[in-house]
Amino acid sequence: MxxxxxxxxxxxxxxxxxxxxxPVGCLGAAVRELDGLRRxxxxxxxxxxxxxxxxxxxxxxxxxxxxxxxxxxxxxxAIRADRWPDTEWAVLVRAQRAExxxxxxxxxxxxxxxxxxxxxxxxxxxxxxxxxxxLAEATRGLCMLILSEYPAAAGxx
Amino acid sequence: xxSADEPTESPQPGPPQGSSQEDDPAPSLGDLxxxxxxxxxxxxxxxxxxxxxxxxxHQIAEDIYSFVSEKVFIADGKLDPARYERLWRLFxxxxxxxxxxxxVYEGVLERHKKRRERDLTVAETSADLEVLVGWRRKYIRxxxxxxxxVVTVEGYQSGRVEPPQQASDPG
Numbered sequence: 450m451x452x453x454x455x456x457x458x459x460x461x462x463x464x465x466x467x468x469x470x471x472p473v474g475c476l477g478a479a480v481r482e483l484d485g486l487r488r489x490x491x492x493x494x495x496x497x498x499x500x501x502x503x504x505x506x507x508x509x510x511x512x513x514x515x516x517x518x519x520x521x522x523x524x525x526x527a528i529r530a531d532r533w534p535d536t537e538w539a540v541l542v543r544a545q546r547a548e549x550x551x552x553x554x555x556x557x558x559x560x561x562x563x564x565x566x567x568x569x570x571x572x573x574x575x576x577x578x579x580x581x582x583x584l585a586e587a588t589r590g591l592c593m594l595i596l597s598e599y600p601a602a603a604g605x606x
Numbered sequence: 607x608x609s610a611d612e613p614t615e616s617p618q619p620g621p622p623q624g625s626s627q628e629d630d631p632a633p634s635l636g637d638l639x640x641x642x643x644x645x646x647x648x649x650x651x652x653x654x655x656x657x658x659x660x661x662x663x664h665q666i667a668e669d670i671y672s673f674v675s676e677k678v679f680i681a682d683g684k685l686d687p688a689r690y691e692r693l694w695r696l697f698x699x700x701x702x703x704x705x706x707x708x709x710v711y712e713g714v715l716e717r718h719k720k721r722r723e724r725d726l727t728v729a730e731t732s733a734d735l736e737v738l739v740g741w742r743r744k745y746i747r748x749x750x751x752x753x754x755x756v757v758t759v760e761g762y763q764s765g766r767v768e769p770p771q772q773a774s775d776p777g
Contacts, residue, residue, distance in 0.1 A: 530662035531669070536644035543658045554723075 469534070470527045477602035479521035480592045483549070486511075486518040487588040490556070494581040497574060504563040504574070515557065522550055525591075538598050545591040552584035635678065635760050638670045642753050649746060656742055657715055663749055664708045670756055671701045684763040693762065697755050704745075704752040711745040714738050 471479075493507050525546050533539035559580055562573035596603050645663055649655050656663065679687045679694050687694045718738045721730075761767035 529665075530645050530659045531641070531665040532662070536641050537648055539662070540645055540648050540655055540659045543662075544652075544655045547658045 470529070470532050471524060473599050473601050475524055476595050476599050477604065479525055480595050480602050482514075482517045482521040483588045484592055486514045487585045487592070489514055490581045490585045490588075494578050494585065497578055501564070501566055501570075508560050508564055511560065515553075518553065522546060522553070535598065538594070542591070542594050545587065545594055548587045549584065549591050552580055552587050555580035556584050635670070635673055635756075635763065638666065638673060639753070639756050639760050642666050642670065642749075642756065646746075646750060646753060653742055653746060656746055657738075660708065660712060660715060660745065664704070664712075667701070667704050667708075667749065667752055670752075674756070674759055678759060678763050685759070690762070693759065697759055700748070700752045700755045704748045707741075707745045707748040711741040714741045 489511050493511060496507075525542070528539050528542050528546070530536045530539040530543065556577065559573050559577035562570055563577055566573065642663075645659065645666060649659075674697060677683070679685050679690065679697075681688065685693065714737055718734050721734055758767070
């Protein structure tokens with residue numbers, strides 16, 4: 450049965466940007482990382498390869514980007530409606546972030562099937578292109594959401 | 607869910623005794639209430655958004671319950687629980703319903719996420735989803751009822767809502 454607990458004070462709305470659970474600089478780094486992932490995926494999806502060797506070559510840069518993208522998603526996990534000054538925005542970002550995470554998992558699985566196949570795997574290729582397009586779209590949506598609220602996150606580098 | 611719109615006994619008009627400007631919890635309860643309203647706004651358009659913010663929603667409800675039970679319904683405070691017994695009972699009831707519904711919804715959600723990673727048949731997936739959708743709807747409904755009750759309590763404690771002059775049923 451529920452009981453009383455200590456009251457958790459709300460962060461004042463006038464919190465400076467760096468007092469956010471995820472500082473704006475960190476949001477910017479995540480946007481750059483995820484945007485890089487999106488561009489990389491779009492490139493592969495728009496020019497699909499047909500042989501295992503071609504897929505391996507095409508997926509190389511993407512594989513290098515995955516750890517950074519996962520780290521960025523882990524950083525964004527601290528955006529929660531109960532801890533963020535703009536509750537509504539946090540709800541939207543959290544759902545979009547989860548969508549990117551789900552699509553990223555799908556792309557990773559399809560990519561593994563492609564690069565480890567002995568011969569061309571048409572199903573995995575179709576799956577990769579479909580999941581890849583959805584991942585690119587979800588990633589674009591997440592970056593746009595972040596930049597709509599924190600345009601300063603677009604700067605830096 | 608009906609809202610408590612009257613105290614159990616006839617309250618005196620004017621500001622309640624025993625409160626001071628310093629102790630006034632109105633701004634903080636207002637902030638917490640706004641947070642809950644803001645959370646529910648996008649979810650009204652897209653219920654699925656709740657799945658990724660359920661823990662935060664429950665945390666806000668818990669913060670509100672703590673605040674109200676420790677700072678609002680206190681003897682000689684803004685809302686003396688002896689005087690506003692029905693209001694207090696209703697508030698506790700909606701909190702308990704929110705709490706219990708969240709417990710089940712969270713379990714269903716967790717199971718759904720784990721099972722989604724496995725290869726399920728179409729029938730299994732659809733059965734899983736049906737259960738999740740049902741509990742999601744139920745939780746959102748309970749959270750709205752809780753929010754409505756918080757609005758009522760906030761109205762009384764801030765003085766926005768005038769207590770009725772006549773006594774209602776005791777207890």
